[in-house]
Amino acid sequence: LGADVVVGRARAAGETVMVFPGQGSQRLGMGAQLYEQFPVFAAAFDDVVDALDQYLRLPLRQVMWGDDEGLLNSTEFAQPSLFAVEVALFALLRFWGVVPDYVIGHSVGELAAAQVAGVLSLQDAAKLVSARGRLMQALPAGGAMVAVAASQHEVEPLLVEGVDIAALNAPGSVVISGDQAAVRLIANRLADRGYRAHELAVPHAFHSSLMEPMLEEFARLASEIVVEQPQIPLISNVTGQLANADYGSAGYWVDHIRRPVRFADSVASLEAMGTSCFIEAGPTSGLGAAIEQSLKSAEPTVSVSALSTDKPESVAVLRAAARLSTSGIPVDWQSVFDDRSTQTVNLPTYAFQRQRFWLDANRIGQGDPASQPQVQNVESRFWEAVEREDVDGLADSIGVTASAMQTVLPALSSWRRAERTQSELDSWRYQVTWLSSP
Structure with missing residues (x-):
């Protein structure tokens, strides 16, 4: 199997939680590839950045997708940047049918959790996260x-x-x-x-007494926001338990800065409530080990990171969707391949039908065939169907019935393999070429 083929054993789907990481997980360029390739992510990201930029001294895209790592790692920009990527990732995964039963954040990641859960409007969350980063940045080293x-x-x-x-x-x-x-x-x-x-x-000693000089001003700003009841159950960093009726007040967000992050207790609470799948919706995969170490049950649990530092973002997020699907978590694959030229095929109900269904990994990522000229698109579909020995796909590509292709397909497929082999052999040989003299 290829490196990008995901294999798993699907079980009855348990409850899922989406985890939003905190400061330290940011990296230059995060979200840029997703922005280019997934319109749903791009639209959500645009909305978040528009809300944040009115409170920041520099455009957030310029910081996130520039080349100044020190600027991004400053608390002033690291926290809003993470918030933007995490909220947009949630929107993309939700579009793909991955809707969590619970949400949780680690430190500043809880602001993203509160926003997607409906506790905070996008405007209020943007105001809060930008103020948090700005006031912390102003603290002495x-x-x-x-x-x-x-x-x-x-x-x-x-x-x-x-x-x-x-x-x-x-x-x-x-x-x-x-x-x-x-x-x-x-x-x-x-x-x-x-x-x-x-x-x-x-850059700072977060969740310590050194945060206290910024708390009064932060409390004043936090008192101006409107708080709603969570539409998705949310676990509090402060208590490690489900958010209660007082969740999200100005006093809560002050405690959230000053008191420790009770992440292990939060994971234990989720496990006790029957959660069996943790999805880390952030730019890296930094919380997986802490999640696994905090689980007590011997029952298998799925821990998936939407993105990682060792793979292109589009590959990582698609692998995450595949991991979820092969673990029994529903994924809407029609939405995943939204606006792309894909088609479903009927897999055989018994073995030895001599029809190949493996995808050609070398063709992945070469662009959307629908954007090519129509003739080239038809030709591409024709030969892809021949190489897959896909009778239905071949018939569909040229507008004839599948029965008409039953006899000719084996001969075409054999010829295509021989032609490819000969082409590869020819590429290894010297060729005599005649050119006209100037």
Whole structure:
């Protein structure tokens, strides 16, 4: 099988959750390929960016799709950029029929979750996420964050004034945050005891006391937004439980900045409610390990990332859809191939019908045949049907009945294979060519 063929064993579909990652998962160019290839993503992205740009000092596309990595990684732009990609990804997956039963975000990712769940309008969410990034960016430097492979109970006794637990990502994965010198001292002590510790490349000490100078102004801005009840059940970072009736108030969003991200508790709550599929809707696949480590049941769980750093975005998101489909999660494939020249075929009900159904991977990504001249399109469909030994497709391409093609197709297919082989052999040989002299 080819590298891009996805194989799985479909089970009865359980409940799904869409996960929106936080700061640190951003990368230059994120969303650009999806924007070019999927109109639904592009339309949603345009709407989000239009809402955000009125609050930003630079056009967001210029930052996201430019070449200044430092500018993108600044909190002022990293947070709105992630919000834009995540909300547009949700729109694309929803168009493909992938509608989650729950949503959850990690840190600033919860603002994307709240928006797609209907808690916040797009305009209010854009106002909130841009203010969050801008006010954090204005804080003085001097903080640090360190991820530690230890439990909360192992880390808490070592905490000192000025250092907080910022995130509980998994039962054995904690992030500490605060004063740089104090954080590094605790990290060294943990490393001396055999715990792995890794300092995160972040510009600020998020979810620590160093955030407090921006909270009053943020609370004032957050008090101006309108909050609605979730249309999709949402898990709170602050409590690790389903959002309650008070969810989304100004006080909540202040606590969301200051208190730790209870991601492990959130995953445990989702597992207890019967969730069996986690879909990470962000530019990378950074939360998969934390999700798997937080699950307690031995029952198989599907964890899928919509995008990754090692594949083109269009390939990654289509593979994600294939992973979901082969795991029993419904995907509307007609919508996936919207506006493209594709056709369904009837697979054989028993073996040895001698008809080939494998897709030619070499043809994937060579453009939409519908955009080519009509004659070229018909010819392409004709020879593709011959190579697949697809009687119905061949008949359809030239407008005759399938019965008329039953006899001629084997001969055509044999000739086509021989012609391709000869063509390859000819390409390896020297050829004598006559040219007119000038």
